[in-house]
Amino acid sequence: MGTGIRIMLSKTCEYAIRAMIYIAQQSKNGSRVNVKEIASNIDSPELFIGKILQGLSKKGLLQSLPGRYGGFYINEAEAKTSLADIVIAIDGDKIFKGCGVGLGYCSEKKPCPIHADYKRARNALYKIYKEATLWQFRESISKGEIRLKRE
Amino acid sequence: MGTGIRIMLSKTCEYAIRAMIYIAQQSKNGSRVNVKEIASNIDSPELFIGKILQGLSKKGLLQSLPGRYGGFYINEAEAKTSLADIVIAIDGDKIFKGCGVGLGYCSEKKPCPIHADYKRARNALYKIYKEATLWQFRESISKGEIRLKRE
DNA sequence: TTTAATTCAGACAAAAACATCCGAAAATAG
DNA sequence: CTATTTTCGGATGTTTTTGTCTGAATTAAA
Known part of the structure; x- marks a missing residue:
């Protein structure tokens, strides 16, 4: 029938959190990651996680760089972001x-x-x-x- | 964007719980209530709460009687139902x-x-x-x- | 400067949740 | 038995969430 109590996340939030964790990890050595790599590493629809990250990027939760060799990354300050911050941003x-x-x-x-x-x-x-x-x-x-x- | 953590109920569950509480209260003196009355007392779409209650009735969480002067009611045993039971049924x-x-x-x-x-x-x-x-x-x-x- | 690879923006599409419609069956008062 | 009022069942419609497509703008290597 319905959806009930969801002491769990919406798909959108789940994807966002997993992607942010992955990007934070890959950003340790300063490298950027593109949506294709993110999607394959967190098992999410590629174009959908792209959209979600664009939104979070606009809100300043992570950095993005268009163009060849571009991608997403998270700096030291942004690595302090909490899961609650991500949920609230969404x-x-x-x-x-x-x-x-x-x-x-x-x-x-x-x-x-x-x-x-x-x-x-x-x-x-x-x-x-x-x-x-x-x-x-x-x-x-x-x-x-x-x-x-x-x- | 998404729906996020919902430490709250889906619409379906909310309606179900409020309706069950209302019916339980009205059943104290043995009277039945019809969907129109239920809907107006809990602020829910009439036909939708009807459908939801039909499902719960099938699963034995409350009684229903078709026909004139029919309606829904909850007996003493069923009044022991918990909110968790309702959520799980749905x-x-x-x-x-x-x-x-x-x-x-x-x-x-x-x-x-x-x-x-x-x-x-x-x-x-x-x-x-x-x-x-x-x-x-x-x-x-x-x-x-x-x-x-x-x- | 050219080219390839990427994000970005907005429209579009599919799936799930939410809600309604309609006719049939059931129950009861008169 | 008849008329009326209700639940029941299944189809249908709407809205929200989830997911995709397309083309433009951006970036850097060669």
């Missing part, structure tokens, strides 16, 4: 708020039955995404601890 | 699993950098939905503590 920050049952009026003053517990759990999740930086993932990849392909 | 239980970064291979043996923290937060959320029953909401509504309309 969808805005309203997704880190909101009622657990979808009631618009729900608030501290008029809480729904699960309001307090839910808020605590949701904030914990936000903290996790906020503290996870590209830099941190870069280390993990170098050690061979993680892969960016889907399987 | 989308299956895979949504309560899955990696926080969307990596298919991510597991205890091959964890992504946020695996452990994320799992803890996700499980806390599941617990909240699992422990929130229709019965519990029924009490809150009677006391006038919550409303089911969107605003």
